[in-house]
Amino acid sequence: MSPPKIELSGVKKAFGEKIVLDGIDYALPEGESLVVIGGSGSGKSVLLKCILGIIRPDAGSIRIDGEETVGAGSEAREKVRGKIGMLFQGSALFDSLPVWQNVAFRLIQGQGMERRQAKEIALGKLAQVGLAPPVAELYPAELSGGMQKRVALARAIASDPEIIFFDEPTTGLDPIMADVINDLIVASVKKLGATTISITHDMASARKIATRIAMIYGGKFIWAGEAKDIDRSGNAHVDQFIHGRAEGPIQMAVRRP
Amino acid sequence: MIGILATIGRAFLEGLAALGRLVIFAGAALGHMVRPPFYPRLIGRQMIEIGYFSLPVVALTTLFSGMVLALQSYTGFARFSAESAIATVVVLSMTRELAPVLAGLMVAGRIGAAMAAEIGTMRVTEQIDALTVLSTDPYKYLVAPRLIAGATMLPLLVLIGDILGVFGGYLVAIYKLDFNAAAYLRRTADYLEFMDVVSGLVKAAVFGFLVALTGCYHGYNSKGGARGVGQATTNAVVSASILILVFNYIITELFFAR
Structure with missing residues (x-):
């Protein structure tokens, strides 16, 4: 049997006194879409950044295709990053470059592809997310939030990555645009056959794109399972979260009047 | 008392x-500067930004400095009939000190701030x-081109500044x-000796590097939104x-101590 695409064991990270990740264990097989749900500030983004190697975990191991990435040399890490595409929360488009150069960025800068060829691929990816060629010449600041998200999605899938991360893909969008983005994500992932990890607190989005769901709380995965079982988790924390109740075992740090 | 000392410490x-x-x-950053990949397009863009667009500021600063230098040294030197030394004072002060330092400070305000804000x-x-x-390595893509452009363009600006400063003194x-x-x-x-100009240009290269370095460093390490970026710029x-x-x-x- 092939090793899981992404395997986390005992991943820990603290910033000073604050423990953000307190031993995360998970094995994600190839082709699955994991959605990590959890409250704001629960360490979801930190987890993704650890896997990407932007943040170095304090302890634990992260294997991608069976290869250890924690403490790996920059060359090995670069090789792993080459397999990963990411959609950032705020889109994180380069505002000094026009849209098509954003989408083709990795092809041109990372892989040294010829500009004309890279532009063709970029236009194809833009079409895939429903953006017409004239948009390619605009700058990110000239686009609406929903269009920026689509460009960011096109950029994430531009190099046909094996693994894609989505960081709050629907935050800040209206419900209809959010659903459009969800559909695009599902379609693109299916087309690439990619393994994905998404983090979100939008349950509609989670239900749509997940095959598996895990909930992070107190730096640990307190529940993990198939997406269809989320309503039958039998876990009070999960129930409180997916129904969005203020009352329950999760106490937000707000002072009550 | 202890509290004050502790704070100072x-x-x-x-x-x-x-x-x-x-x-x-x-x-x-230096390590990444000398290893490929290089980004000639980005280096070129930074060179234009630092070299060409800083030209008016540096030109005006050095021109007026040369002018005021001639005027001030005349007031002083006339008191002991040494007016003839003015030309020497102007050219030495400009090439060795004023052009590099003033250009460096002006470029720090113009370019260092812009770099910190952008990054x-x-x-x-x-x-x-x-x-x-x-x-893409951010050090190679963002930092290295700026450092290269800073260290190469400021000497050029200062050379022009030298000429304009002397010209300003001449006019007055x-x-x-x-x-x-x-x-x-x-x-x-x-x-005027060769070393006077060379020392000024060496200074300019170092200053250009420092301006780009601090701009990139503070930008790179900024955090916390608009406020953090403002802080980084300052x-x-x-x-x-x-x-x-x-x-x-x-x-x-290093140059002139004997």
């Missing part, structure tokens, strides 16, 4: 730590993380103080200015 240690972080950043915004909007994810001496033009120019050339300009003045002394010492 903490500030001192914090200052040393900050200096250490800057040196580590500089080391990493800082890229940091807080996750664009730097995006670079990393897209298999000839048209306001009624000097003989030929004699003034001869005095300018006679006492810090970049302040630390670039201080470093310029400190290194100005060190380089002068």
